[in-house]
Amino acid sequence: MAFSVAVAGASGYAGGELLRLLAGHPEFEVRTVTANSNAGHPLIDVQPHLRSLAHLTLVDTTPETLSGHEVVFLALPHGKSGELTAHLNADTLVVDCGADHRLQSEEDWAAFYGGDYYGAWAYGVPELPTGSGRLRDLLRSARRIAAPGCxxxxxxxxxxxxxxxxxxxxxxxxxxxxxxxxxxxxxxxxxxxxxxxxxxxxxxxxxxxxxxxxxxxxxxxxxxxxxxxxxxxxxxxxxxxxxxxxxxxxxxxxxxxxxxxxxxxxxxxxxxxxxxxxxxxxxxxxxxxxxxxxxxxxxxxxxxxxxxxxxxxxxLVKGTAGAALQSANIALGLPQTLGLTTNGVAP
Amino acid sequence: MAFSVAVAGASGYAGGELLRLLAGHPEFEVRTVTANSNAGHPLIDVQPHLRSLAHLTLVDTTPETLSGHEVVFLALPHGKSGELTAHLNADTLVVDCGADHRLQSEEDWAAFYGGDYYGAWAYGVPELPTGSGRLRDLLRSARRIAAPGCxxxxxxxxxxxxxxxxxxxxxxxxxxxxxxxxxxxxxxxxxxxxxxxxxxxxxxxxxxxxxxxxxxxxxxxxxxxxxxxxxxxxxxxxxxxxxxxxxxxxxxxxxxxxxxxxxxxxxxxxxxxxxxxxxxxxxxxxxxxxxxxxxxxxxxxxxxxxxxxxxxxxxLVKGTAGAALQSANIALGLPQTLGLTTNGVAP
Amino acid sequence: MAFSVAVAGASGYAGGELLRLLAGHPEFEVRTVTANSNAGHPLIDVQPHLRSLAHLTLVDTTPETLSGHEVVFLALPHGKSGELTAHLNADTLVVDCGADHRLQSEEDWAAFYGGDYYGAWAYGVPELPTGSGRLRDLLRSARRIAAPGCxxxxxxxxxxxxxxxxxxxxxxxxxxxxxxxxxxxxxxxxxxxxxxxxxxxxxxxxxxxxxxxxxxxxxxxxxxxxxxxxxxxxxxxxxxxxxxxxxxxxxxxxxxxxxxxxxxxxxxxxxxxxxxxxxxxxxxxxxxxxxxxxxxxxxxxxxxxxxxxxxxxxxLVKGTAGAALQSANIALGLPQTLGLTTNGVAP
Amino acid sequence: MAFSVAVAGASGYAGGELLRLLAGHPEFEVRTVTANSNAGHPLIDVQPHLRSLAHLTLVDTTPETLSGHEVVFLALPHGKSGELTAHLNADTLVVDCGADHRLQSEEDWAAFYGGDYYGAWAYGVPELPTGSGRLRDLLRSARRIAAPGCxxxxxxxxxxxxxxxxxxxxxxxxxxxxxxxxxxxxxxxxxxxxxxxxxxxxxxxxxxxxxxxxxxxxxxxxxxxxxxxxxxxxxxxxxxxxxxxxxxxxxxxxxxxxxxxxxxxxxxxxxxxxxxxxxxxxxxxxxxxxxxxxxxxxxxxxxxxxxxxxxxxxxLVKGTAGAALQSANIALGLPQTLGLTTNGVAP
The missing domain is CATH 3.30.360.10 (Dihydrodipicolinate Reductase; domain 2)
Incomplete structure (x- = not known):
């Protein structure tokens, strides 16, 4: 039984890449895709490369449209995630591809981004070494994950x-x-x-x-x-x-x-x-x-x-959407490689 | 009365760029273009973008074909200039776009290139500062100039x-x-x-x-x-x-x-x-x-x-052919900007 | 139990794309990859994007190295398949990505390709309409398939x-x-x-x-x-x-x-x-x-x-390797979509 | 004594290319460059590739800023030239790179563009054959010229x-x-x-x-x-x-x-x-x-x-700005090739 998924910001490049990866993931089912100005349009009109998701229609990005899913991926402009996620259920796995929850230093946030500071989440680069292990260790039980900047x-x-x-x-x-x-x-x-x-x-x-x-x-x-x-x-x-x-x-x-x-x-x-x-x-x-x-x-x-x-x-993959998906796999107890490939498309 | 010019290695990219610039230079007249395997063919067959030079035919690269010109530009593979230039008249201005005459250190030559070492010529980056002035000063009376690596x-x-x-x-x-x-x-x-x-x-x-x-x-x-x-x-x-x-x-x-x-x-x-x-x-x-x-x-x-x-x-310009032409202008007492532009082709 | 597969011409672009698709196919196992001048090298040295196949080493392209597999894909230069395939078992499914077996008219072959003519195989564009159906119908029992020109x-x-x-x-x-x-x-x-x-x-x-x-x-x-x-x-x-x-x-x-x-x-x-x-x-x-x-x-x-x-x-996909794989799926009685995606990688 | 020139729409690609060509033209002197939202800025900030025109500052596009020049080139969005040119002196040579004055058929204009129709000018493709000669013949005395669509x-x-x-x-x-x-x-x-x-x-x-x-x-x-x-x-x-x-x-x-x-x-x-x-x-x-x-x-x-x-x-050259310049050369009795090259920049 697949996890139900919503993707906010589905009309952008990061959102599109999330959807491309999710479409090939055996344990995730995309039920909701949200956008801003494109709400109301078929996803395929905005992401014409995602043929297998042609049945989805973009809806508004609100706490209501995002609620009721087991996993929510956010691919929103910086500054848009913080307020929104306060309204999501604490048990929902939320993975933010924006910058809002990456920095542990409010001072750094103020200096490089500005605006409201919403605090840092578990950082979605599982392989990064820490003193005692890997960042992966912090992702295993996380329900709030900040995907990295590419x-x-x-x-x-x-x-x-x-x-x-x-x-x-x-x-x-x-x-x-x-x-x-x-x-x-x-x-x-x-x-x-x-x-x-x-x-x-x-x-x-x-x-x-x-x-x-x-x-x-x-x-x-x-x-x-x-x-x-x-x-x-x-x-x-x-x-x-x-x-x-x-x-x-x-x-x-x-x-x-x-x-x-x-x-x-x-x-x-x-x-x-x-x-x-x-x-x-x-x-x-x-x-x-x-x-x-x-x-x-x-x-x-x-x-x-x-x-x-x-x-x-x-x-868009290891730098954003793939990191998000890999981190979600870890948080949900799935094999971290599920739905992801190590093979590039070349030439 | 324009200076007579030969370009050796006219079938390559550096040679082609030299010709493009020379075609727009008011004081140079390209009389001879040489190549290796393409000798015997019209230049325009090999450099189809050089319409104004459609009258030229490629000949073999030999001391004989290059002699009798006031200026010789060499755009040959590394290792090919050294032997050739020994046969050119000492009064002829020779500008080498290859690496053969750039390095003053025979040790460096041996370590990074290898093969026979033919000695360094005046280095064709006029703007480079020296203790007492600019490299330009050394180019004014030069008859042998090494155009730089880009x-x-x-x-x-x-x-x-x-x-x-x-x-x-x-x-x-x-x-x-x-x-x-x-x-x-x-x-x-x-x-x-x-x-x-x-x-x-x-x-x-x-x-x-x-x-x-x-x-x-x-x-x-x-x-x-x-x-x-x-x-x-x-x-x-x-x-x-x-x-x-x-x-x-x-x-x-x-x-x-x-x-x-x-x-x-x-x-x-x-x-x-x-x-x-x-x-x-x-x-x-x-x-x-x-x-x-x-x-x-x-x-x-x-x-x-x-x-x-x-x-x-x-x-191909400031990095090679333009540097060669600018240096030749200086060596011949012409305005250094002649035949060269500061305006790029954008977008 | 997966079908055993050999890919001949694994060092080229078509061969590389076949391998990329095969690596994600649940019913095929690539056992042998062959090349010409690259034989003896690890596949990953020649196709560095195929990380999941890093265990494979290129061998020579011969009837012997290709024999003993249930499926053989050929991605060879034109003119190289014909002679080779005569030596392969008639029960082996052979899919040729070259042109050697595409044309039913020997006259056309002589006019546009020349050299020995080896006859036409079932043509691997399943969707093409025929008078009574689709070319797919001819692929179902085929053991020799010619993938199309892109x-x-x-x-x-x-x-x-x-x-x-x-x-x-x-x-x-x-x-x-x-x-x-x-x-x-x-x-x-x-x-x-x-x-x-x-x-x-x-x-x-x-x-x-x-x-x-x-x-x-x-x-x-x-x-x-x-x-x-x-x-x-x-x-x-x-x-x-x-x-x-x-x-x-x-x-x-x-x-x-x-x-x-x-x-x-x-x-x-x-x-x-x-x-x-x-x-x-x-x-x-x-x-x-x-x-x-x-x-x-x-x-x-x-x-x-x-x-x-x-x-x-x-x-390289629908035009060559994907068509080959889709046709092989059909010939082997597998779902034709297996191991293939309808979603593009954009942007 | 060079002709004084104004270029309207100097911040766009067509305007930039006009300026690049004009900068190398011996008989034209660019005195005025106009823009819309970029007015007030140095031209070099908007067209950073035009180093030789670094002395120019963009001004507003008005009949006043364009008046007093012998030649005016317009590189404005479609629909913007018509009204403007009615205010320019009939003796001024005006070359419009927009579509406003290309079509002789008001019906075609209405069907493909719409909006006010301002009538057709001499069409700036000198080489196009006509029954009795070339379109060049109509350009010789023209003071209003429509450069072509590329x-x-x-x-x-x-x-x-x-x-x-x-x-x-x-x-x-x-x-x-x-x-x-x-x-x-x-x-x-x-x-x-x-x-x-x-x-x-x-x-x-x-x-x-x-x-x-x-x-x-x-x-x-x-x-x-x-x-x-x-x-x-x-x-x-x-x-x-x-x-x-x-x-x-x-x-x-x-x-x-x-x-x-x-x-x-x-x-x-x-x-x-x-x-x-x-x-x-x-x-x-x-x-x-x-x-x-x-x-x-x-x-x-x-x-x-x-x-x-x-x-x-x-x-941008033969398709727009070069055609405009070539046509202007003809209209002013200059050699048509002045300031233009037949040599491409390759590779």
Whole structure:
């Protein structure tokens, strides 16, 4: 008997990806899909790629339409989840794909987002190491889960092993990400137009202003950092989805290349969705398109004294909807891999 | 009376771009175009976008076909220029777009390229600061010029002002570049196929192995560095041409943001082709497509303690053919801007 | 108990897509993967997106390595299947994704392909109408199946309903296809390079020379045409996969728009993988990326006197590997939808 | 002494391209640039690729700001030019890049555009054949010129030679165009978002509804057609700019392939910007990127009984701004090629 599911924000890209994954999940049944301006329309008119869900019609996003389901996924703009979830039953599993419940620091929330602060939920990156285990442990009994920011979780997964093992300098981290524009959603702004992005690489949020920075720092603190700092620069490139993160860190002097590799491989040895590639191998985003996989390539640049990690993630899957689904699986006692694939759609 | 010009390697991307620029140059007349396997064919069959040069036919690349011109541009694979140029008249201006004559260190050459070493020529990045002036000064009387590597010159232009002013730590440099595949030329290798690159971001030469690293270090030494080290990672993204470099450096403690900005603005204040954008502005590669311009956006990330530079360059123009042409203008006593534009083709 | 499967040509794009689909199929177990120059390497080195098949190693493509499986899929270059399959057991289900066994006319084979002719097999487009039913009927007991050409099946599905119903003129058909380069495979030729394709639309095989033309004509004869002729032009556009076919036909005078719509809707009313969209709706290739779906939009242009069909297909799925798998399902008595999805990966 | 120029609508894509071309034109000096919501901002903030025009500031679009110039280019949304131009001096050369003054038939205007009809101006496709010559003849003394629609002029140039020579059937024309999204301007609509267009081919205005259809018919009547009909389908593909038109027509029975080729070659033999390629050669849009060239490839498909033309145009240059500039050159008695190039930016 499948769990009954509602998806709020079903007309957006994250909502659409949630639905694509849920449609292939054997233990979830999508009963309700909600939207804002598109309420009243058939889902298929707004998400024409979701043929198997052609029977669904979008309804308004309200506590009433969302109530009565065992699982509610929220894929709403930032600032919209907090008020809504107060009205949902405490026993309902609620997974928020927005930022509203990610940050444990109200100060960080105020500095990078602003507006009302609704508190942090269990953070939906199961593989992230903590002092005593993995974040997965906190998800097992959770009924409120915050799915991660796509860029934040990618960089955190990339660097956490080095922090955990004490082989990199937490104050000398640099991450540059090539990212597809779908992370910006369907926002009708000039920089999101195809003509602006095709044939060009476009930076944004340069110089320490990106909202995912405190989220990365929080994750690295989970892994053992005290006061990590990171230079973080995202570059929009002409691919619809995908993140390729180049995250480098200064090597703690005296650390061997073997110790570095061991740190990463040990951290993710048992993880089905995070793979450290063999020496000399580095991932492409095409390798993870549509998959819930994070692939990490690792090199030690002796001359520069730095560890270099290359991490490929599908921002809509492992970065958002897949992370949400994997976390929901864990919270509900299902196999965490259910309804998710490790195989990318390439080429 | 125009200078007579030969272009060797006219069937490749760099050669084609040289010809496109030369076709619009009022003081150069292309008389000879050479190729290897395409010799004997009309140029227009191989470079169908160069309609105004439809009268030219490709001939073999030999000392004989190249002799008798006032200017010879070489756009040959690495290792092919050295032997050839020994046979050219010493009075002929020879501009090599390959790597053969870029590196002053035979040791670096052996470590990163290998094969015979033919010595360094005047380096064709006129704007690069030196202790006493600019590299331009060395180009004025040169008859042998090495056009730069596209990635190397982009990163060097981005970071040299900070080195020159002593406001960044030369041992803590990190550069990640989003680059188009045209830099790899027409090489028939699997990673260059469209199906491999479309919809994906693909790293290569990760971990300190890229051949442009010693060239960057050499340029930074021109600017005053002693023993600079840099972590350098290029990422192929789905745009035919363009480089967007994110180059960051640890700020020397105590340096003000104003001092940082002054370092960059002072360095390029008089340069027609290198522009430092106002605070808060960052370039896109589309802004420089087809132009000989390098646009630099600059930020100081106080929290991370780093300077962040974003630099956009067209790898085939300012990165290669435009640099070659600009350098030739200087060597011949022509206005350096002749035949070059600062305006990009966007969108 | 799953069927044992071998895939020949597992290192190419079609072979990779077969494996991606097979990895998610509950009744198939891939035991053997073969290649040519890549034999001896782990599959994951060549197809790094297929993480769940990391245990497989490529072996040589020989009758011996392929024997002993219940199902053999061939994804070999044209001309390579014919000789090989003569050595396979007659009881083995063999599905060829190449062209060798598609054409019933040896004359067509000689004119468009040349080389040895090995005869036609059951044609793997189950939905194509025939005088008495569907091609599916011929697949039920087949042990030799020819998967279709991607362009050919797309155009045939688009136009067959009009031929079947007699509402379009079989001598006045025009199809123009926007196609991704993955259809050309991993062939190392200049026109397949990313730099040639990014930012450009490139025609090929213009003027009636494309090899899929006789295959289209054959399919339309299945549907009732006598001597159909078609102007067929493929255009390579910068997307890795996908076909968007615009196929138009002169309307038989006196035919109402309602009769046209009825012809298409009736033909595919019961098909799970071919959908005729409502009036005013037209598909995008993103809607079918990774899916086994063909989406058809239909309009009648009264002023021009033509029916216009817009059909979106993923060339590697419904156009090749999905068609192969769907046909194998049918031949083996499995539900035809097993292991296949109707939902695309968008955006 | 250069002509003084104003450009209205300078913040859009067409306006930006006009400015890029004007910046390189030796006889035009841009004095005024106007916009709507961007008035008051430096041009460089809105068009960051136009470095050489960094001294200009956008002002409001009014009769007052546009008056006092010898040439006014309008790049305004449809419906905005008509009222404005009534206030401009009759001696001023006004070139409208919008649709307001293209159609000679008020009935067509009402059917395809609607709103006030302001009458037709001289049509800015100089090469189009007329009964007695070329449209160029009407431009020589014109002071009001309507630049063409990009799709319309591309298809008209492709098919007019066959109409003129009587070798194709004017009632059996089919055109399918792969087009970049820049033709849609900076309109903030969902279908224009990068995420919608990257990796996908998207049709629009299917079934005879596109506004350029009457404009094509009008052009073909100039060339001698009586009542031409055309099936016209544009497909948005993931390239910022460019049009690749596949326009086919039924061959008049008994026409030889040589007669077809002669019709096209004769028509454009003396044209600097329209080239008919040799047999077997077909253009790519990359070949004309940034150029004012229309390249036409031609084939006769004997089996299908159709002429197939493949035409590549840069929608923003030969399709819009270049056509406007070329027409202005003619109207002012300047060489028509001034400030325009035939060389594309490739790759």
């Amino acid at each position: 860029n934040a979780s990618t960089v955190a997964l990339a660097l956490a092993p080095g922090i955990r093992a004490g082989v990199i300098d937490e104050t000398d981290l640099v991450a540059v990400l090539a990212v597809g524009p779908s992370g910006a959603g369907k926002s009708l702004k000039l920089p999101n137009l195809a003509s602006e992005i095709l044939g060009s690489a476009n930076p944004y949020a340069v110089g320490g202003t990106h909202r995912h920075i405190p989220e990365i720092q929080q994750s690295l603190r989970f892994a053992g950092a005290e006061n990590p700092t990171i230079s973080f620069t995202p570059i929009i490139v002409p691919m619809a989805r995908g993140i390729l993160s180049t995250a480098t860190a200064r090597l703690v002097p005296g650390t061997s290349a073997a110790a570095v590799r061991a740190a990463w491989e040990d951290t993710y040895a048992d993880e089905p969705f995070v793979h450290v590639l063999p020496p000399g191998h580095f991932p492409r985003t095409a390798d993870v398109l549509g998959a819930n996989t994070a692939l990490i390539g690792l090199a030690v640049d002796e001359a520069a004294g730095r560890v270099v990690t290359i991490t490929a993630v599908d921002n | 990635n190397a010159s982009t990163v060097a232009l981005a970071l040299a002002p900070g080195i020159r002013a002593g406001v960044i730590d030369e041992t803590d440099l990190v550069a990640v570049l989003a680059v188009g595949p045209s830099g790899a030329g027409k090489s028939l290798k699997l990673p260059n196929l469209a199906s491999e690159i479309l919809g994906s971001a693909n790293p290569y030469a990760v971990g300190g192995t890229h051949r442009h690293i010693p060239e960057i270090q050499q340029s930074l030494r021109f600017a005053g560095a002693e023993n600079p080290t840099i972590s350098f990672t290029p990422i192929i993204v789905p745009m035919a041409r363009g480089i967007l470099s994110t180059a960051t450096a640890r700020l020397v403690p105590g340096t003000s943001a104003a001092a940082v900005r002054a370092a960059w603005e002072d360095t390029y204040a008089d340069e027609p082709f290198v522009h430092v954008l106002p605070p808060g502005h960052f370039p896109r590669t589309a802004d420089v497509l087809g132009a000989n311009t390098a646009l630099i956006g600059l930020a100081v990330d106080e929290a991370a303690g780093r300077v962040v530079t974003i630099t956009a360059v067209d790898n | 362009n050919a099946s797309t155009v045939a599905l688009a136009l067959a309903p009009g031929i079947r119903a007699g509402v379009i003129d079989e001598t006045d058909l025009v199809a123009v296809l926007a196609v991704g380069p993955s259809g050309a495979g991993k062939s190392l030729k200049l026109p397949n390079l990313a730099s040639e394709i990014l930012g450009s639309a490139n025609p090929y095989a213009v003027g009636g020379t494309h090899r899929h033309i006789p295959e289209i004509q054959q399919s339309l004869r299945f549907a009732g045409a006598e001597n159909p002729t078609i102007s067929f032009t493929p255009i390579i556009v910068p997307m890795a996969r996908g076909i968007l076919s615009t196929a138009t036909a002169r309307l038989v005078p006196g035919t109402s728009a309602a009769a046209v719509r009825a012809a298409w809707e009736d033909t595919y009313a019961d098909e799970p993988f071919v959908h005729v969209l409502p009036p005013g709706h037209f598909p995008r290739t993103a809607d079918v990326l990774g899916a086994n779906t063909a989406l058809i939009g239909l309009a009648v242009d009264e002023a021009a006197g033509r029916v216009v069909t817009i059909t979106a297909v993923d060339n | 799709n319309a002029s591309t298809v008209a140039l492709a098919l007019a030679p066959g109409i003129r020579a009587g070798v194709i059937d004017e009632t059996d024309l089919v055109a399918v165009l792969a087009v970049g999204p820049s033709g849609a301007g900076k309109s903030l609509k969902l279908p224009n978002l990068a995420s919608e267009i990257l990796g996908s081919a998207n049709p629009y205005a299917v079934g005879g509804t596109h506004r350029h259809i009457p404009e094509i018919q009008q052009s073909l009547r100039f060339a001698g057609a009586e009542n031409p009909t055309i099936s016209f389908t544009p497909i948005i593909v993931p390239m910022a700019r460019g049009i690749l038109s596949t326009a086919t027509a039924r061959l008049v029975p008994g026409t030889s392939a040589a007669a077809v080729r002669a019709a096209w070659e004769d028509t454009y033999a003396d044209e600097p910007f329209v080239h008919v390629l040799p047999p077997g050669h077909f253009p790519r849009t990359a070949d004309v990127l940034g150029a004012n060239t229309a390249l036409i490839g031609l084939a006769v498909d004997e089996a299908a009984g159709r002429v197939v033309t493949i035409t590549a145009v840069d929608n």
